[in-house]
Amino acid sequence: MWPLYWAAARTYAPYITFPVAFVVGAVGYHLEWFIRGTPKPREQKSILEMREERKLQEQEGLDSTQVVSLKEKLEFTPRAALNRNRPEKS
Structure with missing residues (x-):
């Protein structure tokens, strides 16, 4: 009888374990929120907004007309790639 039981359990394991895992997960989820309490809504800035603010703060003290x-800028590029077709400076 046991081999028949184990064969059936092995065959129908996904159908048995999924509902059990679903119930355990749902109970754990609700228990966690019950223990933590209701979260307070907080406003978080996105990464893009934080980056824009940081760049604006960096630009505050600089003169934007001096570039x-x-x-x-071309002098800092690698000579092998960009100076190949350019005549040499004398």
């Missing part, structure tokens, strides 16, 4: 020219 690095594009020619100066």
